[in-house]
Amino acid sequence: MIKTKNLSFVYRKTDEDGGTAVEEEVLREINLTIEKGSFTAILGHNGSGKSTLAKHFNAILLPTGGKVYVKGMDTTDKDSVFNIRQSAGMVFQNPDNQMVAAIVEDEVAFAPENLGVEPKEIRRRVDECLETVNMTKYAQSAPSNLSGGQKQRVAIAAVLAMNPEILILDEPTAMLDPKGRSEVIKTIKMLNREKGITVVLITHYMDEAALADRTVVIDDGEIVLDGTPKDVFRNVEKIKSLGLDVPQVTELAYELRKKGIDISEDVLTVDECFAELLKILGGGAT
Amino acid sequence: MLKDITIGQYIPGSSPLHKMHAPLKIILTILYITVLFFVDSPVSYAIFTVYTVALVLISGVPLKVLLRGVKPMLWIFIFTAILNVFMTPGEIIWSLPIFRFTLKITNEGLAAGVTMAVRLLYLIMGTSLLTLTTSPLQLTDGIEKLLKPLRKIKVPSHEIAMMMTIAIRFIPTLAEETDKIKKAQTARGADFETGNIIKRAKAMIPLLVPLFISAFRRADDLATAMEARCYNGGDNRTRMKESHMTALDVKAIVISILAAAVVLLAEFWT
Numbered sequence: 006m007i008k009t010k011n012l013s014f015v016y017r018k019t020d021e022d023g024g025t026a027v028e029e030e031v032l033r034e035i036n037l038t039i040e041k042g043s044f045t046a047i048l049g050h051n052g053s054g055k056s057t058l059a060k061h062f063n064a065i066l067l068p069t070g071g072k073v074y075v076k077g078m079d080t081t082d083k084d085s086v087f088n089i090r091q092s093a094g095m096v097f098q099n100p101d102n103q104m105v106a107a108i109v110e111d112e113v114a115f116a117p118e119n120l121g122v123e124p125k126e127i128r129r130r131v132d133e134c135l136e137t138v139n140m141t142k143y144a145q146s147a148p149s150n151l152s153g154g155q156k157q158r159v160a161i162a163a164v165l166a167m168n169p170e171i172l173i174l175d176e177p178t179a180m181l182d183p184k185g186r187s188e189v190i191k192t193i194k195m196l197n198r199e200k201g202i203t204v205v206l207i208t209h210y211m212d213e214a215a216l217a218d219r220t221v222v223i224d225d226g227e228i229v230l231d232g233t234p235k236d237v238f239r240n241v242e243k244i245k246s247l248g249l250d251v252p253q254v255t256e257l258a259y260e261l262r263k264k265g266i267d268i269s270e271d272v273l274t275v276d277e278c279f280a281e282l283l284k285i286l287g288g289g290a291t
Numbered sequence: 292m293l294k295d296i297t298i299g300q301y302i303p304g305s306s307p308l309h310k311m312h313a314p315l316k317i318i319l320t321i322l323y324i325t326v327l328f329f330v331d332s333p334v335s336y337a338i339f340t341v342y343t344v345a346l347v348l349i350s351g352v353p354l355k356v357l358l359r360g361v362k363p364m365l366w367i368f369i370f371t372a373i374l375n376v377f378m379t380p381g382e383i384i385w386s387l388p389i390f391r392f393t394l395k396i397t398n399e400g401l402a403a404g405v406t407m408a409v410r411l412l413y414l415i416m417g418t419s420l421l422t423l424t425t426s427p428l429q430l431t432d433g434i435e436k437l438l439k440p441l442r443k444i445k446v447p448s449h450e451i452a453m454m455m456t457i458a459i460r461f462i463p464t465l466a467e468e469t470d471k472i473k474k475a476q477t478a479r480g481a482d483f484e485t486g487n488i489i490k491r492a493k494a495m496i497p498l499l500v501p502l503f504i505s506a507f508r509r510a511d512d513l514a515t516a517m518e519a520r521c522y523n524g525g526d527n528r529t530r531m532k533e534s535h536m537t538a539l540d541v542k543a544i545v546i547s548i549l550a551a552a553v554v555l556l557a558e559f560w561t
Contacts, residue, residue, distance in 0.1 A: 103516035149463035
């Protein structure tokens with residue numbers, strides 16, 4: 006679905022005096038292929054380049070070197086920009102800053118209106134998308150009266166209204182409370198599993214990355230780890246050296262193993278950890 | 292407290308006034324105001340009052356809400372009335388010499404004062420009726436439609452409407468932010484409450500600077516989010532809620548024109 010070939014991005018900024026241009030290499034030589042229907046998490050600490058990478062997936066940023074292909078379309082090709090943005094929808098971090106309209110259903114209608122869809126079809130899509138994210142009840146509300154999680158679900162619906170095949174989420178839960186986070190993550194998972202939408206989730210929450218099929222860790226503009234969450238989080242030390250954390254239960258298992266307790270490396274969720282601990286504590290316990 | 296600001300003070304409802312085609316409603320409001328400025332004689336004022344009262348009753352907007360809109364204008368009211376009462380030359384009915392001036396009230400002045408006050412009252416009530424029965428979005432939509440013919444002379448009608456929509460959308464967000472910054476600055480010892488006007492104006496700087504910076508950041512984010520959803524200006528754009536003129540609107544046109552004709556006839560005939 007998405008393919009990057011030696012993708013590099015250099016960010017040019019003028020320094021304080023406005024004179025000399027400072028070049029900063031944000032991404033270097035990234036080769037990444039995202040399969041149709043997959044759920045990929047891109048991990049990295051602040052400034053690692055993960056958001057910059059995401060913005061290349063729908064032609065908001067264009068590579069300064071290399072190529073990005075979305076469904077075979079080159080993002081630098083001006084004629085296919087709108088096709089790319091329609092097939093690769095993007096949800097951003099701040100729920101307040103991505104809402105255009107003063108009413109939820111108008112917000113969802115915004116994208117299809119831009120695409121010039123027939124009014125009747127827009128109506129149908131708006132109702133369907135609000136239903137999908139379970140926000141039908143709030144169709145007439147003002148976004149400012151919604152909780153963070155609800156706003157982010159509306160933002161997802163607003164992107165779904167374009168009928169995208171890929172959903173890119175740039176730290177969608179970073180500004181939400183735990184309840185809002187779980188609402189949003191549940192919605193994302195459902196979209197991937199039930200609607201078959203390819204999901205690319207940019208995050209710095211380890212437990213969110215653990216939910217994906219594939220986890221890509223980015224540091225300083227380069228891919229450093231890539232594989233299933235289990236494969237990636239097995240490298241506890243490497244991940245820690247990058248300034249990231251592993252999921253809490255993985256860390257617990259790691260520390261236990263260091264103390265000589267024979268516990269599996271592949272512990273990612275609380276349930277798995279519980280099962281493993283139960284095994285060690287002598288299978289007899291029920 | 293800042294959160295209470297609601298632009299236009301729209302009151303949802305299902306009266307014929309609410310259901311009217313927004314662009315038409317704007318035009319008819321302009322007609323209402325135009326007629327109002329021709330009205331001068333007591334007879335036409337009486338007819339105009341009946342018309343206004345009828346509109347208010349049809350709209351179903353509580354009178355209390357309507358008068359709330361008048362309240363902030365109270366000073367302008369009093370000022371205009373006083374100016375008219377004391378400044379209009381004519382038959383003196385009361386005078387009071389103060390130093391070299393003579394404060395005098397004339398018959399004509401009293402009449403002009405009352406007329407002006409009533410005219411202002413109706414002006415505010417008429418325009419309030421428009422904003423009270425039309426949601427801000429319908430209103431901007433209506434303005435966009437009305438400005439559309441001006442596109443030919445390069446008036447960016449869609450962009451103007453889009454800007455108004457976004458401004459309306461961000462008022463509560465920015466109001467909330469202002470409250471937050473204010474609290475944060477107060478916690479650090481900023482004083483917004485005391486001092487003279489100049490001191491207080493200066494105290495606003497630490498409030499406004501962060502607010503503006505954040506507003507610019509929001510603008511940047513919003514622009515990206517709009518682009519990501521294929522926003523490309525007004526060309527080839529469709530609308531989900533296409534509103535069309537209905538039989539109701541035709542009735543509204545007929546009634547408005549009839550009312551205007553009757554008032555103007557009463558004004559110029561007598």
